[in-house]
Amino acid sequence: MILDRRFSVAPMMEYTDRHERYFLRLISRRALLYTEMITADAVIHGDRQRLLAFSPAEHPIALQLGGSDPDRMARAAAIGQDYGYDEININVGCPSDRVQSGRFGACLMAEPDLVAACVTAMGSATNVPITVKSRIGIDDHDSYEFLHHFIETVAAAGCRSFIIHARKAILSGLSPKQNREVPPLHYDRAYRVKADFPELEIIVNGGIDSLEQCQLHLQHVDGVMLGRAVYQAPYLLAEVDRTLFADTAAPPSREDLIRAIQPYIAEQMDRGVRLNAITRHMLGLYYGQPGARAWRRHISERSYRPEADGALLETAMAQMPGQLELQH
Ligand SMILES: Cc1cc2nc3c(=O)[nH]c(=O)nc-3n(C[C@H](O)[C@H](O)[C@H](O)COP(=O)(O)O)c2cc1C
Incomplete structure (x- = not known):
């Protein structure tokens, strides 16, 4: 399946479970949907049916994994592929303490070689695209050069699609919720990545809440990802297929x-x-x-x-x- 990432719904813990995704899919046939983050260890050792099963109607659907051990990420990715996921995404954006102690999430932005090793291992274990969702930086590592180096390193391992939440993460002192609100948005950073790496697919995320805004972003990048706006007002998806994918069918009421x-x-x-x-x-x-x-x-x-x-x-x-x- 060729995935079109022009519009996607963000992974959100406690929200984007299979029931949410099934409901969203009734509204838009084209939006790419992401699971909640699931750790590689949970996929390997946990109740897979409960964690991974989904309805065929949910396609196109991407599984987001949390982890940083290349071997385990590869095993989890292969299991995800067997379950039928169309893409496997690596979480390099979550700032929570729990995630940092597991050495994954946003803190991995400081370890691009390790993320690259995960991409390589996961790519060898699967045939589905391996993508990365990151921030624009972490803590004092917030220069464009830092982001550029991260993207360059991970792209060299075979990752072709990056979702960039256009604010940095502050790894101590802010809650995950504050980390989605306090650090300012810098969409220009994501645009610049696209300009510097035109061969990569760049998707921008963070604070987007209307299709008009989506269209503006799409003048600079390949795709937009929306989280909270969709959860709060799911009917926002009703015009996505017509407006962003040029579908002709009328949306459901x-x-x-x-x-x-x-x-x-x-x-x-x-x-x-x-x-x-x-x-x-x-x-x-x-x-x-x-x-x-x-x-x-x-x-x-x-x-x-x-x-x-x-x-x-x-x-x-x-x-x-x-x-x-x-x-x-
Ligand atoms: C309740 C909640 C849970 C989230 N869980 C995840 C997650 O599991 N993985 C992830 O990469 N991002 C997670 N995020 C971040 C979103 O994917 C997204 O990057 C962020 O909300 C910014 O986009 P928005 O402004 O469109 O919501 C979560 C956000 C919220 C609000």
Whole structure:
């Protein structure tokens, strides 16, 4: 499969699980979706079915791995490929303490040779693209030359696609959340990487929250990756296929989506999945629309009830302002 990375949804722990991805895929057929970060050790030793299984409908889908031991990263990548992932991505951007003590995540920006060794080993163990998601720097290593050297070294090992979260990470003193907000965004750094390495695919990430902004970035780089904006307002994806991929099909309405996800909810609940595990990702569906709060409240208050099932979404929809008008 040839992956088109013009638009992707960022890996987000606790958010981009299989249910979120299934829901997003109903909205956009073209967006590339990423898993949450999973450590190589968890893939090798953990409950693989729980960690890695996904619905075929989720393609195109990339598995993000955390780790820095080339051997183990290669084993985990091969397992990911066997599960059907279309791309394996290495996390070189997460600043959390837990991740640093495992010597992976953003601190790896200081060890480009090690990241390169991972890319080489993972590339030999698989046929899917191996990509890297990084920051623009860490702590005092925040010059363009530092980033340039990192990209050059890792690209020489065979990585052709880089996702650059356009702010540096501060490895001590800031929480992961602060590290997504406090260090300023420098999109120009990602643009400059593209200008210096035109043969590489460069995707910019961080603070992008509209398709208009995506189009501006796409004048400088090959792709955009959005995280929080999509989670908060998933219907943002509805225009992605038409606007960024020139698809002609009309996007589904919110109401179409609520109907389309019903068979999935029924199937997952039959397997013992709690309704809330799916509907929690749908709370932002009406973000910015009249009745958005009532929608959220209706679902969050009732989705835990033992008798609740997919019909809950239909009743929540029926009391939306537009729907009430239709009925009266
Ligand atoms: C709740 C949450 C969890 C995240 N988990 C991951 C992760 O597992 N791997 C990763 O590379 N980045 C992770 N990130 C960072 C995002 O992928 C992205 O780089 C960051 O949020 C900036 O993009 P945005 O401004 O579009 O959200 C996470 C972000 C959030 C908000």
